[in-house]
Amino acid sequence: KAGLKKTREEMSNSVHRMLHSFTKIDEELFEELEELLVMGDVGISTSEHICDELRRKVKERGIKDPNAIFDLLQETVSEMLSGGEELKVSTKPSIILVIGVNGVGKTTTIGKMAAYLQNQGKKVILGAADTFRAAAIEQLQVWADRAKCDLIKQSEGSDPAAVVFDTISAAKARGDDVVICDTAGRLHTKKNLMDELAKINRVIDRELPDADKEVLLVLDATTGQNGVNQAREFKNSAGITGIVLTKLDGTAKGGVVLAVREALDIPVKFIGVGEQLDDLQPFNADDFAKALFD
Numbered sequence: 175k176a177g178l179k180k181t182r183e184e185m186s187n188s189v190h191r192m193l194h195s196f197t198k199i200d201e202e203l204f205e206e207l208e209e210l211l212v213m214g215d216v217g218i219s220t221s222e223h224i225c226d227e228l229r230r231k232v233k234e235r236g237i238k239d240p241n242a243i244f245d246l247l248q249e250t251v252s253e254m255l256s257g258g259e260e261l262k263v264s265t266k267p268s269i270i271l272v273i274g275v276n277g278v279g280k281t282t283t284i285g286k287m288a289a290y291l292q293n294q295g296k297k298v299i300l301g302a303a304d305t306f307r308a309a310a311i312e313q314l315q316v317w318a319d320r321a322k323c324d325l326i327k328q329s330e331g332s333d334p335a336a337v338v339f340d341t342i343s344a345a346k347a348r349g350d351d352v353v354i355c356d357t358a359g360r361l362h363t364k365k366n367l368m369d370e371l372a373k374i375n376r377v378i379d380r381e382l383p384d385a386d387k388e389v390l391l392v393l394d395a396t397t398g399q400n401g402v403n404q405a406r407e408f409k410n411s412a413g414i415t416g417i418v419l420t421k422l423d424g425t426a427k428g429g430v431v432l433a434v435r436e437a438l439d440i441p442v443k444f445i446g447v448g449e450q451l452d453d454l455q456p457f458n459a460d461d462f463a464k465a466l467f468d
């Protein structure tokens with residue numbers, strides 16, 4: 175439950191207070207609830223959807239007590255977030271491509287993910303395919319050292335697809351279990367960025383045609399609806415299989431997880447809840463719903 179303290183204090187408590195102030199379940203209650211959800215960055219259409227579900231369940235089950243809405247809310251949120259959360263990394267090697275704009279926590283997430291997988295007994299190798307900035311390569315080296323895994327890198331400005339190729343070759347030669355590749359968070363134009371991702375994807379599909387492949391989009395939870403818009407931009411061109419939502423510890427608006435899931439229909443696979451190596455949690459819909467509405 176760590177990392178959702180702020181959301182719990184704000185959204186969860188205000189929903190509790192609101193429900194307590196009602197003596198019966200009526201339209202006004204649903205309207206107030208919808209407002210609180212929107213304030214928690216759940217998003218307008220997602221909040222509407224949740225309230226529709228609640229109205230339906232209240233009617234179907236003949237629920238009269240306003241406070242019972244709280245459990246229904248947990249149940250509904252859990253249902254909405256369920257499905258496809260677990261990371262697919264069974265083949266040897268398997269590959270995770272990590273994408274997202276600069277500053278969202280991509281490098282940090284790669285380091286945490288490497289440590290998480292190594293703790294599960296998997297041997298991880300990293301590829302520094304954000305060759306656009308020298309600092310990105312240096313930063314990733316710092317995290318590779320922390321997570322105690324190897325990093326394959328070339329010089330700044332080299333071809334990112336070539337770095338991915340090298341990393342896959344190294345993984346095959348050494349018998350690594352999981353390849354994790356960083357990618358550029360920004361290029362001169364959006365088209366350049368998408369072309370580069372497409373090229374990297376082609377290399378992966380050629381070199382590892384039968385491997386488990388995850389393309390994870392990293393989003394910063396503190397940017398709220400902006401994050402949702404970023405995800406929309408990446409969605410079509412990059413073949414995203416999962417979302418990592420970072421900095422949930424720094425926001426009272428953890429509801430953004432719901433907005434992202436609803437808008438994109440892509441499962442959340444991990445959440446970032448701090449700046450340290452072990453501040454990454456595999457996403458579990460039920461636990462998250464319980465932590466969100468506690």
Ligand code: GDP
Pocket residue numbers: 274275276277278279280281282283313359420421422423424445446447448449453
């Ligand atoms: P990148 O540019 O996307 O690679 O972003 P970085 O990995 O360099 O992270 C940017 C900043 O966000 C750094 O100061 C990180 O410490 C911080 N950060 C990343 N993930 C989290 C998180 O889950 N929680 C908090 N509080 N900070 C984070």
